[in-house]
Structures are given as C-alpha cells and as structure tokens.
Amino acid sequence: VGYIFLEIFLNLRWFAVKENEAEPCLSLCVGGHTGGETLLPLHASLWKKILKNSPKKELVKKGTVANLLRLFQIPQISYASTSAKLSDKTRYDYFARTVPPDFYQAKAMAEILRYFNWTYVSTVASEGDYGETGIDAFQQEARARQICIATSAKVSRSMSRWSYENVIRSLQQKSNAKVVILFTRSEDARELLVAANRMNVTFTWVASDGWGAQESVVRGSEAVADGAFTIELASYPIPQFNDYFTGLHPYNNTRNPWFREYWENQFQCSLHDLGCGKHSLRETPFQPESKIMFVVNAVYAMAAALHNMRQALCPNSTKVCDALKPGNGRKFYRDYILKVKFDAPFRPPDTENVVRFDAFGDSLGRYNIFHYHKEDGRYTYRKTRKCPENFNEAKFIGFTMYTTCIIWLAFQPIFYVTASDYRVQTTTMCISVSLSGSVVLGCLFAPKVHIIMFQPQKNVSNLRVATTRFSVTTGPGSSFSQASASNVVPTVCNGREVVDSTTSSL
Structure with a gap:
C-alpha cells in the first residue's frame, strides 16, 4: 500500500507542477500552502461529502484543508507542510506532520550568520505562507542575535524577469550588506540567480530548503551562486521504492490514472504508437523526490x-x-x-x-547544511561538518563543572586544617589539580574522541536545532496583517526598528 501511494504521489507531484495546480491531488493527497500534501484516513464516500460542500479550487487555493477537516474531526499526517502556523493547536488541533516546521531552519540560518559574524544582511522572501512565515521567523531569530536587516524584498510567481532584476538592484542599494537571506521557492531562487548573473552581481547567499541542494536552481548561474550556504531537510534514499517505481510500465500499472500521461511526458512519445511502450524507466536516471x-x-x-x-x-x-x-x-x-x-x-x-510527534504534532528538526563552491574545476554542494546531531555537549559541560566544584570545595577545609604540615597541603593540592584535569579530559574530551574513533556513523553533518518556538499571530497589526505587505518594512538593528526608505516589497 505504501509503495502504491508513493508511486501515485510522484505522478501527482509531476502533474501538479505541469498543470501549475494541485487539484488532481485531492483524491489521495491535498496540495496547498497551509494544508500541504496530507495523508488522510478517509473513506471515498466521506471525501465526496467534503468536496461536495467545498469547491475544489477554492479548497486548494485558500489552503483551508486543515480547517475544513477539523470540522469533520478528521486527523491528518502531512509529509510536506512546513508552515509554522500549523503548530497552532487552537486552529489545527487534528494536524500532525513528519517534517519539521520552518522555524527550525530559520533558527539554523540565524546560527550560520552568528558563526561567521555576519551582522548586516538583506532578505528576500517568496510571497505566500512559506516565504512570509519563514522570513518572519528568521527576523525574530535575527533580533535575538543582534543581527541587522538592511532591506527586505518579496518576489512572486507573476513577476517578469525584469522585476527580478529590480529586486537585485534594491539589494545593491545596501552596499554594505553582502549577505542575502533567501526564504523562497526553488523557481524564485533560480530567477534571482539568473538576474544576478545577467547583471554580474555577486552576494553571499544563505538559502532555505526551497533551494536546498538542487542542481536545477544553480544551473547556468554557478558563478554567482559560488559560496552559498543552503539548508535541506535531512533525508535518505529508499532503494526499495526506486526499484519498484522504475519497474512500472503503463501496461502493468493501470490502477494509476496519471501514469500513462507521466510515461508519455517522460519519453516524449504517444502510447498510441507501439514503440512508446517499449521504453523502460530504467533507461534514464531516476532522481526521486527528496520527501x-x-x-x-x-x-x-x-x-x-x-x-x-x-x-x-x-x-x-x-x-x-x-x-x-x-x-x-x-x-x-x-x-x-x-x-x-x-x-x-x-x-x-x-x-x-x-x-x-511532540505535543504540537511536529517532528524533530534535522537538516543538512550545504556549501556550494568550486572544487576541482567544477561547482558542487558539500555538506558542512557539525557535531553529531545526537551529541548533547551541555550535559557533559554541566557534569564537569559540578564535579570540579565538589573537588575544590573538599580541598579547602583539608588545606586549612592541615596548615601546620606543608607536606599534606602539597599532596592535597596535587591530588586536587590532577582530579580536576582528569575530570575535564574524561567528561569533555573523551566523549568526542569516542564518537570519532568508535562511532563514526554518528559523526554526521546534520544540524539539529533547539525546539524553542516562536509566536505566530494573524490578527490586525501582526506580522501577517495587511500592514506587513506594505512597501515600508522595518529594518531591525541591535534590537531597534527603524524605517528604511529603500526597503521594498516587490
């Protein structure tokens, strides 16, 4: 059953991109900015009842899936919805997901800036829930780290290539802000790079998983993408499904109504021709969806x-x-x-x-951080090295400090009571110093050496950030109100907000 669903999921993802709409997904999965693609334990008759009372396009367009299913008390498990709004259990009290909310990667992006001491940056977000919610989360994390936001811009699907160049020009106006934060869809990231390449403009990009490690985003714009740091959800391939899917054929896979059209698009042929059915999905490289x-x-x-x-x-x-x-x-x-x-x-x-899942229905946040740069004459994504995702150094530091305090607290009365015998004092001092050094070596250094030497599989590049949450409000005057879409966006610098006349919302 899982393989059948995955197969249809891949075809539907392709179909939705091809038709620029997610309506075909409604029979098995739901596409939308707020609802996301979702697994629903629904009987077909119940689906008909829901869709009968809600026009399909409005259901998808407005992203009201989660709210709608709440009326029927139908639980959801999403595999792609990352909006932070969905953690609000007063509105989405039947929603769970196997992907983490976006504020995890917003925190990770802010940590990258803090690590490199980049304290003056610009931001670009895609219009819609993904970009706007994500960049709002980043701004809150930036405030906490005293990071200044020079200018903020928005991009949309309806923009022309010249409009993307206007965004690049708005970023250039802040000449001291050499780092640009991107919380955009992949197509918006690609168009921004293309515009920067045409204008021969370079920035240091720090991008969300909308860019990730996708070669299609940087193809043709490798030079201006050089040096970028990008984030992607940590995942692993499933070879069993790859074998299953590439073994499918339009004549042995009639249950999937979209597979024939997928096949014809893949091989640029018509199944009315005998030769079209002789192809195999194993002929071409198969790159499965990362989710x-x-x-x-x-x-x-x-x-x-x-x-x-x-x-x-x-x-x-x-x-x-x-x-x-x-x-x-x-x-x-x-x-x-x-x-x-x-x-x-x-x-x-x-x-x-x-x-x-945690109490909010969210999964743990695990990310890979990639550095895109030139290596051996070609550009490539390289994973950055971090401490192992399950390595909690705080407990080792705490135990070390506690033990050290106990040692020296015990040393003081012994030292002063034996003031008449310097040999005892000297011996006590040597023992205390030796114990302190041994504790530091054993509690701080030894665990790291143990992982490097005996558990190298845990020494991975995943970045697991803390689970601190941020508040999301949608009422008047909030970050998601109409006011936030104005052409004047607050510039945040050292905890103070000042109006920047060159800030744009395109």
Whole structure:
C-alpha cells in the first residue's frame, strides 16, 4: 500500500507542477500552502461529502484543508507542510506532520550568520505562507542575535524577469550588506540567480530548503551562486521504492490514472504508437523526490496509530469491532497518533531516525547544511561538518563543572586544617589539580574522541536545532496583517526598528 501511494504521489507531484495546480491531488493527497500534501484516513464516500460542500479550487487555493477537516474531526499526517502556523493547536488541533516546521531552519540560518559574524544582511522572501512565515521567523531569530536587516524584498510567481532584476538592484542599494537571506521557492531562487548573473552581481547567499541542494536552481548561474550556504531537510534514499517505481510500465500499472500521461511526458512519445511502450524507466536516471522518506514515515505512522488503536479497543479480535464504530477523530489523534514512536523504516544501517510527534504534532528538526563552491574545476554542494546531531555537549559541560566544584570545595577545609604540615597541603593540592584535569579530559574530551574513533556513523553533518518556538499571530497589526505587505518594512538593528526608505516589497 505504501509503495502504491508513493508511486501515485510522484505522478501527482509531476502533474501538479505541469498543470501549475494541485487539484488532481485531492483524491489521495491535498496540495496547498497551509494544508500541504496530507495523508488522510478517509473513506471515498466521506471525501465526496467534503468536496461536495467545498469547491475544489477554492479548497486548494485558500489552503483551508486543515480547517475544513477539523470540522469533520478528521486527523491528518502531512509529509510536506512546513508552515509554522500549523503548530497552532487552537486552529489545527487534528494536524500532525513528519517534517519539521520552518522555524527550525530559520533558527539554523540565524546560527550560520552568528558563526561567521555576519551582522548586516538583506532578505528576500517568496510571497505566500512559506516565504512570509519563514522570513518572519528568521527576523525574530535575527533580533535575538543582534543581527541587522538592511532591506527586505518579496518576489512572486507573476513577476517578469525584469522585476527580478529590480529586486537585485534594491539589494545593491545596501552596499554594505553582502549577505542575502533567501526564504523562497526553488523557481524564485533560480530567477534571482539568473538576474544576478545577467547583471554580474555577486552576494553571499544563505538559502532555505526551497533551494536546498538542487542542481536545477544553480544551473547556468554557478558563478554567482559560488559560496552559498543552503539548508535541506535531512533525508535518505529508499532503494526499495526506486526499484519498484522504475519497474512500472503503463501496461502493468493501470490502477494509476496519471501514469500513462507521466510515461508519455517522460519519453516524449504517444502510447498510441507501439514503440512508446517499449521504453523502460530504467533507461534514464531516476532522481526521486527528496520527501519520499517523509511520505513513507507518514504512511507508517498512520498505520501504526490505527494498529495501536485496534489493539487497545479490540484486544480479542483481529477485525474491526464495535468499539471502533463510530470513529472518534479527537481520541484517535490525541491518544494514538501523537503517541506513535518507532524506528523509521528502510533507514540505512547505523542510522538513527525515530518517527514520533511532540505535543504540537511536529517532528524533530534535522537538516543538512550545504556549501556550494568550486572544487576541482567544477561547482558542487558539500555538506558542512557539525557535531553529531545526537551529541548533547551541555550535559557533559554541566557534569564537569559540578564535579570540579565538589573537588575544590573538599580541598579547602583539608588545606586549612592541615596548615601546620606543608607536606599534606602539597599532596592535597596535587591530588586536587590532577582530579580536576582528569575530570575535564574524561567528561569533555573523551566523549568526542569516542564518537570519532568508535562511532563514526554518528559523526554526521546534520544540524539539529533547539525546539524553542516562536509566536505566530494573524490578527490586525501582526506580522501577517495587511500592514506587513506594505512597501515600508522595518529594518531591525541591535534590537531597534527603524524605517528604511529603500526597503521594498516587490
């Protein structure tokens, strides 16, 4: 079942991009800025009931999926929705996701700036929930780190190539801001790089997962992208699904209504011609969607929750018993979905990845940080090295300090009581110094050496940030009100907001 869903998911993602709309997804998954692609435990008749009362295009366009399903008390598990708004349980109290909310990567981006001491930057965001919510989260993190925002700009799908050049010109007006933060969709990031390349303008880019490690974003603009730091959700490939999908054929895969059109687009042929069906998906390089891992985790999480609920309510039955009828969405979400915890399926050996949700229905934030630069005559993405994602240095520092304090507190009375015997004092001093040094070596240095020498699989480049959350409001006067879309955006510098006349919202 999981493979079938993934196969249709890939075709629908392609179809949605091709048609520039997400409406075909509604039968199995829901596309939209707020609702995101979502796994729903729905019967077909219930879907018809929902869609009958809500025009499809309005459902998708306005991103009201989560609110709509709340009325029916239908839990959701999303594998692609990263909007921070969805953590608000007063509005989305049936929503869970196997991807982390965007404020995790906003915090990671701010940490990159702090590490390099880049304290004066410009920002560009895509219009819509992803870019605007993400950049708002970044600005809050920037304030906390005394990072100044020189100018802010927005880009939209409807912009022409010349409009992207105007954005680059607005960034150039702040000549001291050499670093630009991008919280944009991949197509907006690509157009910005193309415009910068035409204008022969270079910046140091720090970009969200909308850019990630996609070669299509930088193709043709490698020189102006040189030196960029980009963030991408940490994931791993699933070879089993790759083998399954590349073995599909339009004649043995009739259950998927979009597969024939996908096939014709892939090989630029018509299945009315005999030669078209002789191709194979193994002929061409297959690059699966990077979110496949999260789709698998969402499928397994929903299945695990259903399994646990059936075992709890129907302990003496292998079928659906009367205790499950009618279904209680609130109880299912609170008592079973939020309490799911299992090792992620298909993970590579020696890889730790647990699927579970916090009280907000969110998953842990794990990211890879890439540095795009020229290497051996060609440009490439290279992962940056960080401490292992599960390495918590704070507990080792705390234990070291506590133990050191105990040693020296014990030393003082011994030293003063034996003031008449300098030999005892000298011996006590030597022992205390030796113990202090041993504690530092054993508690701070030894754990790092142990991981490097004996657990190298944990010495990965994933960046796991803290789970501190930020507030998101949508009322008048908030960061998501109409006022935030004006042409004058506050410039934040050292905790103070000043109006910058050159700040633009394009």
